Amino acid sequence: MRNLRPAFGILGLLLLGGCGGGSGAEEDVAADPTGVVVVPAPAPTPTPTPAPAAPTPVGPNTMVLGAATAFGQQAWDFSILQTARSIGVMAVRDGVAWTEIEKTPGVYQFTSPGSKWMETVINNGFPVTLLFDDTNPLYDGGKTPHTDQGRAAYAKYIVATLDRFPKIKTIEIGNEYNAFNFVSGPVRDEGYGARQRYYFETLKTVYRAVKASHPDVKILGGAGMAIPVGYFKPLFGMGALDYMDGIVVHPYTTDPEQLAKQLGVLRAAMGAAAKPIHVTEFAQELDSIPDTANYLVKSIAVMASAGVAEADWYALRQQGGPSNIWYKNVALASFAGDLLPPGQAFKVMSQQVLAKGAGRRIAVDDFTYAYQFGQNAMVVWGEPRSLSVKVPARFYNAQGLEIAAPAAIEQRSPIIIVSDQPLAYGQNVSFGDIRLVADSYDQFDFTNSLSGETRFEGPWSYFSYAVRRQAYDMAYTQGGGEISSSDWMPYIGIDWLRPFNINANTVGPVDYNTGGSPDAYKAVLRYTSPHEGRFDIQAVWDVVETSDDGIDLQVQVNAQTVFATTVARHYDMNLKNLSIKQGDIVSVVVGPNKNAIGTDTTKYRIKIYRTS
Incomplete structure (x- = not known):
């Protein structure tokens, strides 16, 4: 099984992993008319002065940009809320621990720090997306609820919490339920089919209970780590x-450039009953702060333009301790509440980009990522090319720092453009010409279906080549997460050929080595040229370190091999001055070499340039 989680490990919510601590003084209890024993609401936590409301999105399609906090787990200083307000955090996503609220069956207490934080956050004007993902030793042996009794108790605890905090209008049922860090007992151990049934019954029980008394509360379901469309389909x-009322995904394993496509696969799977998509955690733990900031700016631009309803960065403040900071480079603010570069980027995106209005991707070409917000803001990156802006404007890098007007865009680092005058692509905003005509990453295509109802739309298509049969099989879109060992996001593959897969930036040939005899299936990336002329093909290959003997690699033009080699680890491929006609087929074939010991998963990117 691949390491599907980034270096965050169980970042998804450590919020609930250790919500211990004292519960404070016991409160008197009163009998509810329904027979459930509840506690009366304590007096609200006093606030010295009325707090201003948190920022709200502008326009009917503008995404709510929030931040995940850990008030439910750690003793955070509430002064961090002032930092949150100053950078434009529109909502807070956090969780509560069932064990701190219900210590006696049917008795609900809200006296511990792990639950009282909600009062302070709400009084400071922040909408809360409240996660309920927990267990209680009073029910189902302390395991994830899996019986009617356990589910009913879970639903009553949620309703009691909403009774106590009526300003909470969005709740999340379960956290990364398809993964293995936040489920236990039969839910974890009985396989995906059983897990899906358990979750469905829990979701239904909670939905009916909550809607009966709190019909205006938005209930978010799905609880998906990554974007596991195949897991969701059952x-x-x-x-x-x-x-x-909405579906939750945590797209940790998805690059921003592929995010809109993968969300499109999810929407297609939901069909006419499609629900709004809520990204209640997103981040990547990268090697440098600039890389983290680049990811943040790109992801916000893409999600806001792709119709995501809510996106919550993980996390608002550094966690752990000064000598052992968890999740390096991801926090928006330091332990002391000082703004870090990702936080500065968040501030610019919230207050100067999203505030301009709803986002949309501008149709430049396949290789340029240009997003416009309202009339007065843009975020752009892509294949290096010149950039011209002919109206007065302010320019920011991905760390939120104002910069001089850039002469060009680049792939790695997005540029933020803000102007008091309308920005119009093709009029006062333009890009220079490029020689690039094809890119396996930018043009990666998810549109082929097993049923044949859809076919690959762009110039790229994908196949497996069975060495033993000497035959090609067309690959097609896999939702991801059909089984626990598959990719937990959409990819290209074949049902009967797992773990064979092709992604935008990785390819995985296989060899089943039946009875000691090779049974290899090579991955074929096929480009059908809409152009004619002479071209250079450049590619980068990086084979996983665990691979025993690397990959074999071929490039064919109309089935004629023009290049062949083996790659052990890293390889830069550069084929010069190839003659290609319109309609010619360029095939890049990746095999497992002599064996697939250690797996042969390989990072790659193929670009085709018109010769100068």
């Missing part, structure tokens, strides 16, 4: 979409 088939 849930959809059971009718889970009828019991949620």
Whole structure:
């Protein structure tokens, strides 16, 4: 199984992993008319002065940009909320621990720091997306709820919490339920089919209980680590979409450039019953702060333009301790609440980009990522080319620092453009020409279906080549997460050939080595040229370090091999001055070499340039 989680490990929510601590004084309890024993609401936590409301999105399609906090887990200083307000955090996403609220069956207490934080956050004007993902030793042996009794108790605890905090209007049922860090007992151990049934029954029970007394509360379901469309499909088939107001994904494993495409696969799977998509965690733990900031700016631009309803950065403040900071380079603010570069980038995106209005991608070409917000802001990056802006404007890099007007865009670092005058692509904003005509990453295509209802739309298509049969099989879109060992996001593959896969930036040939005899299936990336002329093909290959003997690599033009080699680790490929006609087929074939010991997963990127 691949390491599907980034270096965050269980970052998804450590919020609930250790919500211990004292519960404070016991409160008197009163009998509810329904027979459930509840506690009366304590007096609200006093606030010295009325707090201003948190920022709200502008325009009907503008995404709510929030931040995940850990008030439910750690004793954070509430002064961090002032930092949150100053950078334009529109909502807070956090969780509560069931064990701190219900210590006696049917008795609900809200006296511990792990639950009282909600009062302070709400009084400071922040909407809360509240996660309920927990267990309680009073029910189902302390494991993830899996019986009718356990589910009913879970639902009553949620309703009691909403009764106590009526200003909470969005709740999240379960956290990364398809993964293995936040489920236990039969839910974890009985396989995906059982897990999906358990989750469906829990979601339905909670939905009915909450809507009966709090019909205005938005219930978010799905609880997906990554974008596991294949895992979701059985849930959809059971009718889970009828019991949620939005669906949750945590796209840690997806690059920003591929995010809109993968969300499109999710929407297609939901069909006519599609629900709004809520990204209640997003971040990547990268090697440098500039890389983290680049990811943040790109992701916000893409999600806001792709119709995501809510996106919450993980996390608002540094966690751990000064000598052991968890999740390096991802926090928006330091332990002391001082703004870090990702936080500065967040501030510019919230207050100067999203505030301009709803986003949309500008149709430049496949190799340029240009997003416009309202009339007065743009975020751009892509294949290096000149940039011209002919109106007065302010320019920012991805760390939120104002910079001089750049002469060109680049792939790695996005540029933020803000102007008091309308920005119009093709009029006062323009890009220079480029020689690039094809890119396996920018043009990666998810549109082929097993049913044949859709076919690859762009110039790239994908196949497996069975060495033993000497035959090609067309690959097609896999939702991801169909089984726990598959990629937990959409990819190209074949149902009967797992773990064979092709992604935008990785390729995985296989060899089943049946009875000691090779049974290899090579991955074929096929480019059908809409152009004619002479071209250079450049590619970068990086084979996983665990591979025993690397990959074999071929380039063919109309089935004629023009290049062949083996690659052990890293290889830069550069084929010069190839003659290619319109309609010619360029095939890049990646095999497992002599064996697939250690797996042969390989990072790659192929670019085709018109010769100068």
